[in-house]
Amino acid sequence: MRSFRRVCAAGLTLGLLAGLGPARGDTIARYDCTIVGTMGLEPIGDRPGHMLVSFQYSCVGIDGLMKGATYTANVASEWENQKGTYLYGAGIHRSPDGYAVAVLTEGKGSVQMKDGTPAISEAAGKVVFRLASGRFAALAGRTVNFTARLVGPGHLVYELTD
Numbered sequence: 010m011r012s013f014r015r016v017c018a019a020g021l022t023l024g025l026l027a028g029l030g031p032a033r034g035d036t037i038a039r040y041d042c043t044i045v046g047t048m049g050l051e052p053i054g055d056r057p058g059h060m061l062v063s064f065q066y067s068c069v070g071i072d073g074l075m076k077g078a079t080y081t082a083n084v085a086s087e088w089e090n091q092k093g094t095y096l097y098g099a100g101i102h103r104s105p106d107g108y109a110v111a112v113l114t115e116g117k118g119s120v121q122m123k124d125g126t127p128a129i130s131e132a133a134g135k136v137v138f139r140l141a142s143g144r145f146a147a148l149a150g151r152t153v154n155f156t157a158r159l160v161g162p163g164h165l166v167y168e169l170t171d
Contacts, residue, residue, distance in 0.1 A: 037153055037169040038075030038102070040068035044163040045081075058090040067166060070102075074145065075169070078104040082111075086118060093118035095134060107143025111136040111169075114152065130159035136169070 047061040068080040082100025086093045098113030116134025133156045141149040159169045 019025065021073070033073075035171040036073040036082075037148070037171065038070055038078075038167075039072035039169075040080055041071050042066045042068035042080070042165045043166050044165075053087075058088075060088045062086050062088055062093070063101065066165070066167075070104075073169070074141040074148075075102055075104075078102050079108075080167070084113070088118075091120045091122070093132070095132070098136070102145060107141070109141040109145040109148055110139045112139050116155075118157075132157040137144040 029100060042155050043066060045065045046065050047064075049061070051061045051063075053059045053061055063083070063085040065081070065083050068082075070076045070080065071076040080100055080102050082097040082098060084095060086095045088094075095113055095116030095118065098116065100111055102109040102111065104121040114135045114137050116132060118130070118132035120130045133154070135152050136155055137152045138145075138150065141147070154170050156170075159165050
C-alpha cells in the first residue's frame with residue numbers, strides 16, 4: 010500500500026490532466042508549481058488500488074500571457090493503480106493587472122514506475138476560463154488544453170495551450 014500511495018502521490022502531484030505528452034499549440038502559460046501542505050491519499054476501500062487523491066498547489070508564471078502571475082488551485086482525482094481521472098479542479102490566476110478563474114472540464118493522469126518508484130508522472134486535459142479580466146480578459150469563456158509534469162518531489166510544471 011505504501012508503494013501505491015507513492016505512485017498516486019507522484020501521479021496526482023500533477024495537478025491536473027487524455028493526450029499525455031508535451032504541450033502543443035500556442036503557450037498561454039507555463040507555471041512552476043509547488044504542492045502546498047499535505048496531499049490527501051484516501052483508499053476508497055472497495056478494491057485494491059482504488060484511491061481518492063486531493064491536494065492544493067501554488068505556482069508562479071514563467072512564460073506566456075501569465076508570465077509573472079501567481080496561480081493557486083485545488084484538485085481531486087480518482088486513481089485505479091497507475092491511471093487517474095480528475096474529478097474536480099479549479100484555480101485563480103492573479104496579477105496586478107488581471108484575474109482569471111479556470112475550472113477543470115476533463116483530465117487524465119498516469120504514472121510509470123522504474124525500479125519500484127515513480128519515474129514519470131504526467132497529466133493532461135482541458136480547463137475553461139469562467140471569468141477573466143484585465144490583461145487576461147481575452148480568455149473569458151475559452152476552453153484550453155493543459156499538461157502537468159512532475160519534475161521533482163512536490164514540484165511540477167503546469168502548462169496551458171491553445
